[in-house]
Amino acid sequence: AQSVSQHNHHVILSEAASLELGCNYSYGGTVNLFWYVQYPGQHLQLLLKYFSGDPLVKGIKGFEAEFIKSKFSFNLRKPSVQWSDTAEYFCAVVGGSSNTGKLIFGQGTTLQVKP
Amino acid sequence: EAGVTQSPTHLIKTRGQQATLRCSPISGHTSVYWYQQALGLGLQFLLWYDEGEERNRGNFPPRFSGRQFPNYSSELNVNALELEDSALYLCASSQQVSPLHFGNGTRLTVT
Numbered sequence: 001a002q003s004v005s006q007h008n009h010h011v012i013l014s015e016a017a018s019l020e021l022g023c024n025y026s027y028g029g030t031v032n033l034f035w036y037v038q039y040p041g042q043h044l045q046l047l048l049k050y051f052s053g054d055p056l057v058k059g060i061k062g063f064e065a066e067f068i069k070s071k072f073s074f075n076l077r078k079p080s081v082q083w084s085d086t087a088e089y090f091c092a093v094v095g096g097s098s099n100t101g102k103l104i105f106g107q108g109t110t111l112q113v114k115p
Numbered sequence: 116e117a118g119v120t121q122s123p124t125h126l127i128k129t130r131g132q133q134a135t136l137r138c139s140p141i142s143g144h145t146s147v148y149w150y151q152q153a154l155g156l157g158l159q160f161l162l163w164y165d166e167g168e169e170r171n172r173g174n175f176p177p178r179f180s181g182r183q184f185p186n187y188s189s190e191l192n193v194n195a196l197e198l199e200d201s202a203l204y205l206c207a208s209s210q211q212v213s214p215l216h217f218g219n220g221t222r223l224t225v226t
Contacts, residue, residue, distance in 0.1 A: 042219075049214050
């Protein structure tokens with residue numbers, strides 16, 4: 001069965017610090033990968049996605065993620081976080097070449113950025 | 116562009132009752148997905164509807180059911196409510212394999 005593991009449940013950083021959130025998935029075939037963000041009181045929003053091509057994908061608000069197939073990883077990075085990045089971050093994967101509609105989410109990582 | 120809308124925002128029911136949650140997808144989106152976000156359990160896939168048909172369902176009992184209407188809106192029904200059904204229920208929509216767009220959710224509380 002597919003699964004997604006996010007290593008950090010709660011991360012606390014100061015503004016301007018660099019961020020890396022780990023995400024590993026278990027699925028042996030083709031995957032589409034996503035990072036979603038949920039700001040306090042708001043709905044889930046797409047940060048970035050990987051379908052194919054360049055494994056380094058850039059998303060909104062200065063976020064990027066790198067797909068490393070050999071490590072089954074899709075870590076999220078940002079060089080310098082801001083207080084407004086305080087939110088919950090979810091990694092998600094849908095496996096297979098056909099659309100099963102079943103997006104599997106990780107448990108989420110709560111990021112708290114101190115001003 | 117209007118986003119995914121869900122109603123009601125909050126719903127309070129007692130154990131054994133039935134709950135009905137509603138979702139309107141983004142215009143042009145034919146797929147609707149339902150997820151349960153329970154405390155400590157993350158987002159769990161419930162159901163996927165596309166073009167009026169149930170295409171896939173997650174590991175939930177049959178008392179979780181739903182349907183999709185000709186206008187692509189959707190209902191999620193939960194029968195014989197149990198205390199552990201208390202959660203945020205999220206609806207998302209997409210067009211084919213495009214990323215999911217989520218609504219704000221319905222907070223269901225079972226007492």
